[in-house]
Amino acid sequence: MTLTSGTKFGPYEIQSPLGAGGMGEVYRAKDLRLDRTVAVKILPGHLSDNPDAKQRFDREARTISSLNHPNICTLYDVGQQEGTDFLVMEFLEGETLADRLRKGPMPIAQLLKCAIEVCDGLDRAHRSGVVHRDLKPGNIMLTKGGAKLMDFGLAKAAVASASAVSSLSMTLSTPAQSHPLTAEGTVVGTFQYMAPEQVEGREADARSDIFSLGAVLYEMATGKRAFEGKSAASTMAAILERDPAPISTIQPTTPPALERLVKTCLAKDPDERWQTAHDVKLQLKQIADVASQSSAAVEAVAPKKKHRLAIAWAVAAFAGLVALAAITWALMAEKSLPLIRAEIAAPEGLEFNISGDISGPPVISPDGRKLVFSARKSGQAAQLFVRDLESVTARPLPGTEDGRFPFWSPDSRSLGFFTNDKLKRIDIDASAPVTLCDSTLGRGGSWGADGNILAAISYNTTIAMLPASGGAPHELSKLEGTKYSSNRWPTWLPDGKHYLYVAVNHSAPTSQDTGVFYASVDGKENRFLVHTFSNALFANGYLIFERERTLLAQSFDPSTGKLSGEPKTLAETPQVDASLWRTNLSVSTNGMMIYASGAAAGGQSLAWYDRSGKVLESLAGLGSFQEVQLSPDNKKLALTDVNTVAANIWVYDLTTHLKNRLMFSGGVTRGPVWSPDGSRIAFTMNQGASMAIKPSAGGAPEQTILTVPDHSLSGVTTWSPDGRHLMYQQGYGLELQLSLLDPSGQGKPQAFAGNDMRTMSGQFSPDGRWVAYMAFMNSQPQIFVAPFPWTGEKWQVSQGYGIEPRWRGDGKEIYYFDSSGIVAVQVENSGNSFAVGTATQLFPLALPGLSAEYDVTHDGKRFIAATQSGGSTQPLTLVQNWPSQLKK
Template sequence: MAHHMAVAPGTKLGPYEIQSQLGAGGMGEVYRAKDLRLDRSVAIKVLPGHLSSNPELKERFVREARAISSLNHPRICTLHDVGQQEGVDFLVMEFLEGESLAQRLQKGALPIKEVLKIGVEVSEALEVAHRAGIVHRDLKPGNIMLTKTGAKLMDFGLAKAVESTMAAGTSSAPLLSGAPTMSGLSPLSPLTMAGAVVGTVQYMAPEQVEGKLADARSDIFALGATLYEAATGKRAFDGKSQIAVANSILEKDPEPASTLNPQVPRGVDHVIARCLAKDPEQRWQTARDLGLELGWSAQASPSSTQITPVKRRSQSLPWIVSGALALLLLVALFSWLNRSSPATQAQYFAAPFTFTARDLTIAPNGHTVAVVGYRSEAHKNGIFLYELGSQNVRLVPDTDGASFPFWSADGLSLGFFADGKLRRVDIAGGPAQTLCDAPGGRGGTWNKDGVIVFTPSGALRTGLWRISAAGGKPEQLTTPDASKGEDGHRWPVFLPDGQHYIYTIFNNTVHTEFAGLAVGALGSKEQHFLLHAISNGSYAAPGYLLYYRDNTLFAQRFNATKLQLEGEPAALLSDLQYMPRIQRATFSSTGTGAVLAQLRTGNAVSQLTWFDRSGKSLGDVADPDYFGALSLSPNGQSLAVDKVDSGSQNTDVWLLDLHGGAPRRITFDPSIDALPVWSPAASEIAFVTNRELHFSVYRKSVDGHATESVLINDLPDNYPNDWSRDGKYFLYVHGTGLWYLTFSDMTKKEFLNAGTSALKTGHFSPDGKWIAYASNESGKWEIYVTSFPDAKGKWEISSGGGEQPHWRGDGKELYYLSSSAKMMAVPVTTGANFSAGTPAALFQADPRELVATTEQVGYDVSSDGQKFLINSAIRNGESQQVTVILNWNEKLNK
């Protein structure tokens, strides 16, 4: 068979019809073709004869191609298929619109901003491939396609499969010895020897030139040579012959890129030079590290940011300050990460970001932060990735509604909780994977062996569980000891050995002496109690325990081998953002020595605001405060709301007169009293409280004269949802299912068997014949309606996510919040039969997001459906700040 076989247009290779030739090279000829089954364009590469004529080589190639086909990433040209027909072997690849970097370079050097962008994107592709054990071995401008959506790397791993055969036995001689065909090859063509593709010499690493085995760092060398050429318009290594080029690679260093192009920053010179180090040990060791450095260079480069003048000084000042803070932090981080001697004092910085953070965790690399937040300007919520020293953030796809993220040990993936499930997602891209049910997750941790330890629920007596990061059946690790006042175990963090972990002993009452931090171990029931604290803890290198107590973040020496605290604690920060109901402070630490903490932004976190159906603000109710769940009285005269006392962190129910009367507190117990629900006559309030050592439902007259009484006190926890208009029934969440109580005989019956799903926020229709509720049975929270009390039939109301249903007073409309916090309205028919129309968005809301999945009651609606009272989040200007402490352990060394 000839080295190349021309294929005529109209020829069919399996289900693919050839349309036109796109190009040719050492790896064969490339054609545009049509996939007749899927009616899409594809690129088909017809392989050269030497691959087909050697059975062993062909088998290895096919096996490698299968591995490459699994590299599903937006920066990698997808390999769809491998086929053969009448002796013709071919690959089927994604068809890309655009031009190659080699074609673009024919016009000269690229702007430095574009060079860095391409470098970051190609680094992302290499990171994914290297993690899968695949080395490109032929990275060059001709194999980088520039498309509308960014750079894509092509021809992944093709050279590796062939080279691996050579290394296995056909030759171990230096690559260039006795290669008479080299001088006849085009500089853009693959270098061939004895019919085997071994790379393109201008971008080869020295070890490839010498015939040694290549690894991931060889690709980094090739990317450095490519970036050099993109920045300067000239190759890093050139010569009149391939031999001269090879000698240049082995013996010479190119002059700095900034010498040829003064627009290249000196920092970029350093990044490229390190890529091109002769010794692989002196290069960037991973594509991820290289990508991060290029990203930082892009942020630090003056040419990467266009400054647009603004008219008013008052508008520009916050951004000037934020930019100065970011630059100062960036300089400090660079000097800290590259320091050659220990710093002499702790350094505190404020890192700004343009969204509201609810939780955060810093990656093992010490500078990438995963933040759970909401960007009001983009109406996006989920997990955002933020680089310290930058003002840019990136939303991780498929993380809507996420809470309490935690990093994998390699820093390439995140675990998190969403829609009542434990999930994981690769930060490089791709959909999130559901691992197991977790109706109200309370923290997780992920070791280097792929074991995740997590708390699936905030319910009473929930311990720690373990599961493989690859999925499977979860196994229980710990059981809280009620005799010791242990109401739960949560917020685990692995220690460096990957076997022991720190966790919080949660106490659900005012008896905080039972709460604390302890150490457990995989495969053991033993518990090592460390200290008393009512918050989460964290381990920080080179051997410290961080914990929050008495409104202060402390650090204390911790011997991770003996599992013992040593010395005295030192105070690092005070007034952290703290969530008393779940006993969690917002801070994170890492082995690199950085500590991040979200400080409290004042005593007010939300504002009770009226909106009309178009989203126009109609005014506020009361002053901003630490408001939680709210409920309008049936007569429309009053509002019941729970509120946190910022001084004591105690939660109580308050009544607000909607006509201007003074707020009135109606619960006084030093426990959590929350989630108020009105009786139909507006004479009583039902609420949840933990004064019974678990969450029970109490009732109380609003006139303040009658004493409180227990309404529901069954194990496990109970959360009030709704009181039927006829006063006969009370709806509540018990465990993960919806239950109802009949007042006439106080006999409860399970309303819906939740099965493997969780249910919440149920509401009776005004006629009492239907119930709307939220369920995660589809894998995400959606709104459903079923009949009451027989639960016959089920109608899915929302699509694409929905929570917190409310009925209009006449039962002709149903409202809910979409996953992006849009206020949705659905026309419905109630009575003997139920039907629903198509949901329509009324306006974009911005509610304060609550923590526990069973207690999200962030809005209510007037009886006529014309006004919406929303517990709206307070956004503090354009940005919030997270405090970064570098060299914090110096405070303990004095």
């Protein structure tokens, strides 16, 4: 049965469903007496007459009621209403361990804390005579108050002699990739976490839970299940016959004592396992204490009987000495690594794409074993590639076309990266990336050990934080008014509480205020650290930053944010992408460094194309061009050159091939739009703080017609044919809205589409009666047409994906970019009616898709576009043991 909101079970009012399984449905509810949120679990109607089901449901109620512990979900009440049995339990806010592990393995400190809490709860259950029998990540909830054991539906009294065979088993209504298979009609439990004796149908006891605990700990440490197979039979065979791969082969930094503990938990013979959850908890606490002191781990061997204890500790002492010797050898080996520099060439037939707005500079994995970078064939779209440094080849990562500014997960197994409008993540061995959130011109990310990502979601925003599983970004601070226009290139520091970022001002790109800040996630600390026109990194005890074409390293305490000593010069000369305030350099945690060298180049060129895509003429040379617009007579071109830290508007004469800069003040100037007669140009200035109009021939000063306090003017998009209306877009990132303003500056701005949000790129039709614009439908950008003035009616023009609409001069054809090329759509707009006709794919075009990179002549026969140009063939430089330079 499915309960609707408002249904009451006694004093409990149902609010919303939380989940369902083969043995129950769980709902969020309100206790009307105590005014608190609770979880109500009911036995589904189709099972209410099933004796096994009722017995299990009743058993869960009795079991939980006998257990009162902070690490076990609390039972508040039981009852029955109109034949429906229900339990009322503590409402837990958080995520299950299964959901957390979908993001990857847990950091050691977090793992140990969680495991100790699970053992505490399990120990209480066992001491109360209760065996859980279905311990797995899905039955452990991670809350602010700690880990909580849930779902004792399969539990039994430890002294009872119950059959291990049941006609029911838990089957969660969640995706298969998130939760393991269960067996229906066979044994009780969940296959991947069953002890061998459960698989064989023998009686389970507390040591069976210890085996399941070992499987859970293994997954927490590695992100992989200890036992898996393509079928239930192959999984059970693995549990009975095979040992999982050593944790150290998957996570080399795992403490040896933890690996030995897990291995003992997973012993096939129950007598060879740890005998109590209390023993496991004590060992985990010891490992945690040793880890916090950064000393060698001390091993203990599982004692089956008391007389073996002395032998166990003797073995432990010997193993401790061996571990200490191994650590000492490793440190000596690291110290003796030579300083080596090597070149890494681009994959055959490809060029590196490592500078500019749509680039993917090289980044080395934290473990120093893999490299990711962006590359492409000349004139084609770029893609991210991954290369194992033990290999000589690189492979493309599927679904990362247009991937920009990649960054690694702490375990070196996943990547975050930006596209034109999204922040995404991909597992290195996965087939496709997943979207985390919207983003526009993202400026860097950093993935923390706690599973949170820091990101500059847009080029003109501050640093935000979001879960690596996706969700709404939460801004950690605010931009400081006119002092800074962008915070970017965040970097987590090792304590997980502090981070670095660079703060810049587009209107004053060489300001002495530009530099790296040291900030805390809780917002209590945010202070200027060092002046530089680029980002900074931390590794091996040093802050690494660039100043005056010199790469420096200075001793730095990441927990206090204190610099000490004098900056030391490194021999490397990495490439500085001045337009982005970024040094194209990356470091690992083990002394490896990768960087690009040489000058950063623009990545686009202007060219004329016919309707078949044939290049008719190339113009202007290299640059980074956006907001390309032909004059009304098609003889001139206004464009924004963003190849410098402060974008500038230029007017290009298509006859004489001369170009003139429109403005020499006002900081960043963007979004040029011609007046209907071609005599004036409207644009935004002062980094989106104001809108102005100036004669297109220059000379006379600009006239400011609108000023806003929050730098939210994203750009002017179109000027009505009658000259009475300027349309512009306002907001941040993709959260933009089209508005209208009288070019004289008189009157107040008005929203074009009423309450319709996320509207942008508006274009008046040649007769001024219609507006083609971009909006989102099902998270995809699409082109729509609406009457002007707005009536609420609209027609969808694009299918699948569409940005940047343009009209033919007679209003009978609309063009747009569909992420792969130019599409033409016939339209009819006689009278007050509008109809969308046939769509034709004209020709492929590699537009960056940043902002208005093409335009079309009145007759619709020629297109001018800023397209991808060639990348860099200069090799990357790899450095081994770079810190050794600082010790001479």
